[in-house]
Amino acid sequence: MNLEKLIAINELCKLYNVEISFFHSLNESGLIEILTLDEVHYLHQDKIYDVEKIIRIHLDLEINVEGIDVIINLLKKIDELQDELDSVKNRLSIYEH
Amino acid sequence: MAFIDYYKIMELDKSASEADIKKAYRKLARKYHPDLNPNNAESERKFKELNEANEVLSDPENRKKYDKYGNDWKHADQFEKQGSQSHSQQRTAQDYSQGDFSGGDYSDFFESMFGGSSRNAGGRAGNTKFRGQDLSAELKLDLKEVYETHKRTLTVNGKNIRLTIPAGVKNNQTIKISGHGAPGVNGGPNGDLNIKFIIENNTQFKLDNDNLYQTVDLDLYKAILGGELTVDTFDGKVKLNIKAETQNGTKVKLKGKGFPIYKKEGEFGDLFITFQIKTPTNLTDKEKELFTELSNLRAS
Numbered sequence: 001m002n003l004e005k006l007i008a009i010n011e012l013c014k015l016y017n018v019e020i021s022f023f024h025s026l027n028e029s030g031l032i033e034i035l036t037l038d039e040v041h042y043l044h045q046d047k048i049y050d051v052e053k054i055i056r057i058h059l060d061l062e063i064n065v066e067g068i069d070v071i072i073n074l075l076k077k078i079d080e081l082q083d084e085l086d087s088v089k090n091r092l093s094i095y096e097h
Numbered sequence: 098m099a100f101i102d103y104y105k106i107m108e109l110d111k112s113a114s115e116a117d118i119k120k121a122y123r124k125l126a127r128k129y130h131p132d133l134n135p136n137n138a139e140s141e142r143k144f145k146e147l148n149e150a151n152e153v154l155s156d157p158e159n160r161k162k163y164d165k166y167g168n169d170w171k172h173a174d175q176f177e178k179q180g181s182q183s184h185s186q187q188r189t190a191q192d193y194s195q196g197d198f199s200g201g202d203y204s205d206f207f208e209s210m211f212g213g214s215s216r217n218a219g220g221r222a223g224n225t226k227f228r229g230q231d232l233s234a235e236l237k238l239d240l241k242e243v244y245e246t247h248k249r250t251l252t253v254n255g256k257n258i259r260l261t262i263p264a265g266v267k268n269n270q271t272i273k274i275s276g277h278g279a280p281g282v283n284g285g286p287n288g289d290l291n292i293k294f295i296i297e298n299n300t301q302f303k304l305d306n307d308n309l310y311q312t313v314d315l316d317l318y319k320a321i322l323g324g325e326l327t328v329d330t331f332d333g334k335v336k337l338n339i340k341a342e343t344q345n346g347t348k349v350k351l352k353g354k355g356f357p358i359y360k361k362e363g364e365f366g367d368l369f370i371t372f373q374i375k376t377p378t379n380l381t382d383k384e385k386e387l388f389t390e391l392s393n394l395r396a397s
Contacts, residue, residue: 052228053132061127071133079135086269093268094303094310 006042009034016055025065026054031072103150103163111164115155122151136233136271136291229279229288238262240298244331244357253277253290260292265307265359268296302331307366309355315339315372330354330368337370345374 009023023041027034032051035042043051057063057071104111107121125147127133134140153159234253246264250257258277266272271293278288303310313328323341327334330351337349348371355366380388 049228057130057132061130062123075133075135086267090268091305093298094305 005045006035006037007045007048009041009043012043012051016052018055018058022058022065026051026068029065029069031065031069100167101146101149103153103167106146106150107154109154113154115157118151118154122147122155131230136293138233228285229281231288231291232278233291233293235293235295237295237297238266240296240300240302240304243294243296246362251292258290262294263360264357265361266294266296267359268294270294270359300331301329302368304356307356307358309366309368310371311368312371312373314375315343317374317376319343320345320372320374328370331356339372343372343374345372347372 009020012018012023013020020041023032023034023043026032031054032043032047035044054068054072057068058065063071104113107113107118107125109117109121113121126144129140129144129147131137131141131144153163232253234251236249236251243262243266244264246261248259248261250259252258256277258274260274271291274290274292276287277290280287298304301311309331311329313326315326319326319339320343321341323339323343326337326339328337331354335351335354348369351368351370353365354368358364358366377384
């Protein structure tokens with residue numbers, strides 16, 4: 001495991017001013033994956049974007065982990081539907097011209 | 098500098114209590130939060146306005162100032178006096194970070210009254226590092242331009258970005274350019290730039306995924322007797338052998354003569370040609386006579 005690509009959860013707690021229990025709740029709900037090496041909990045750096053989005057939703061909108069889970073899933077569905085809509089629009093334009 | 102009605106933005110009247118303001122902020126933040134409205138510039142603008150309004154109205158001191166001078170802010174002298182006092186107080190409150198979306202971009206009106214952000218509307222505290230906001234831009238290109246991979250320089254927020262546009266990029270496709278979004282907060286990394294491609298097709302070809310489609314006129318005699326026909330493809334002309342007795346609507350596939358496949362260098366879709374048989378018009382007497390003869394031959 002490349003430690004350079006991992007960020008200690010403790011550091012993230014300080015950085016974002018959130019409790020470590022929040023990260024564990026996210027892990028339990030499957031929203032993030034916490035990696036443990038030598039009893040230290042880490043998050044992969046590629047997941048920082050997702051975690052920051054989750055923290056913004058949590059802090060700005062006071063939404064709990066369950067609510068965030070629902071939101072993230074709905075946003076994914078919107079994204080997929082948007083892709084599908086774009087593809088269908090592109091096909092439709094063939095017949096409109 | 099236009100007066101901004103913060104009460105209107107928060108859908109409140111002037112008698113709103115602190116609890117009403119908090120409730121209104123939460124309600125509208127849930128509606129317009131940029132994370133819940135990705136790639137929606139209108140929501141982003143409204144969220145910024147909402148944060149600005151909340152900065153002022155949720156702070157009793159700022160609200161008092163706003164209520165007193167807001168409608169009649171031309172009393173600049175008094176403002177300046179008040180402003181300079183509040184500004185020095187705000188400097189001590191810099192520990193509050195501006196979060197990804199709540200900070201920055203305050204209106205001139207806000208700056209003139211309050212100098213800058215006094216505290217964070219979203220409630221985030223500490224020297225929190227946050228990744229910068231993702232920015233979105235649209236780039237209009239002609240279908241011909243995306244037939245080949247090419248480089249282009251874009252100017253986004255005053256910054257020039259050299260971008261490689263891969264051949265075969267699709268209409269409405271979005272490409273993410275890491276690190277070219279808004280700057281991070283408190284040393285956090287920059288956001289990303291999302292470029293959405295709008296591809297306009299002004300060619301005679303129709304594009305479906307990677308395949309191109311074209312209808313080609315074929316004269317009656319060539320359709321019946323066969324022969325050669327030169328047709329346009331996207332990158333030049335090709336000569337086709339037309340079989341004798343070709344029917345109207347016959348389709349032929351020219352393999353690999355379609356559109357480039359995105360990020361698969363050297364791979365192309367196919368070109369489908371549909372023949373549309375054109376019957377001759379303005380026939381001469383002789384031609385009519387010969388067609389009649391042909392008709393009689395078929396009938397007998």
